[in-house]
Amino acid sequence: AAGVIQSPRHLIKEKRETATLKCYPIPRHDTVYWYQQGPGQDPQFLISFYEKMQSDKGSIPDRFSAQQFSDYHSELNMSSLELGDSALYFCASSLEGTRVWISYNEQFFGPGTRLTVL
Amino acid sequence: AQKITQTQPGMFVQEKEAVTLDCTYDTSDPSYGLFWYKQPSSGEMIFLIYQGSYDQQNATEGRYSLNFQKARKSANLVISASQLGDSAMYFCAMREGRAGGTSYGKLTFGQGTILTVHP
Numbered sequence: 001a002a003g004v005i006q007s008p009r010h011l012i013k014e015k016r017e018t019a020t021l022k023c024y025p026i027p028r029h030d031t032v033y034w035y036q037q038g039p040g041q042d043p044q045f046l047i048s049f050y051e052k053m054q055s056d057k058g059s060i061p062d063r064f065s066a067q068q069f070s071d072y073h074s075e076l077n078m079s080s081l082e083l084g085d086s087a088l089y090f091c092a093s094s095l096e097g098t099r100v101w102i103s104y105n106e107q108f109f110g111p112g113t114r115l116t117v118l
Numbered sequence: 119a120q121k122i123t124q125t126q127p128g129m130f131v132q133e134k135e136a137v138t139l140d141c142t143y144d145t146s147d148p149s150y151g152l153f154w155y156k157q158p159s160s161g162e163m164i165f166l167i168y169q170g171s172y173d174q175q176n177a178t179e180g181r182y183s184l185n186f187q188k189a190r191k192s193a194n195l196v197i198s199a200s201q202l203g204d205s206a207m208y209f210c211a212m213r214e215g216r217a218g219g220t221s222y223g224k225l226t227f228g229q230g231t232i233l234t235v236h237p
Contacts, residue, residue, distance in 0.1 A: 035225075042227035043163070109162065111166075
């Protein structure tokens with residue numbers, strides 16, 4: 001079965017550089033979530049998109065932006081990178097459907113992109 | 119306030135024994151879901167088990183079961199017959215309901231528990 005694809009898997013950048021992380025959700029999934037997991041930390045929600053529109057926003061720095069494209073893939077753009085941005089970035093996708101409350105919509109996580117800022 | 123609390127930073131268990139990983143949560147929303155994920159050292163997040171706030175019975179998935187005590191707001195993960203491959207970080211997470219809120223679908227994670235299985 002198709003899974004969530006993230007690219008690149010590893011990325012090394014210098015301070016003040018920019019980075020773009022890509023996420024390809026499971027086909028027909030309409031919702032994408034981005035999470036950031038710092039070393040030894042739990043994942044923190046950054047932002048989500050439902051049907052290509054931003055649906056929720058968490059603790060995402062202003063230096064970061066994201067969007068979901070017409071083919072449902074999503075990109076997280078990170079500028080002016082700081083050492084503290086070094087983390088594992090997860091993308092997850094799910095099928096939210098008609099947005100009627102369904103408590104169980106499993107979020108399928110991608111393998112993550114490990115970003116190292118030097 | 120912390121919405122998901124995992125009070126055990128690390129747990130040790132002997133192979134083939136059972137182990138319980140604790141999770142308490144805080145929400146005023148009547149509709150919510152509780153999830154457990156396993157994160158091996160390789161980093162991927164593996165979904166283990168889910169419990170809905172309206173579910174009458176405790177969830178089970180193979181060797182995993184969830185001891186859901188709604189009044190106490192706890193959702194402990196029980197792993198039976200531990201295996202060496204169970205050694206990993208385990209996260210409890212919650213998804214709150216949509217009613218009137220903007221929290222649409224995001225998961226809030228606890229701090230995690232590192233489980234080590236000894237042979």
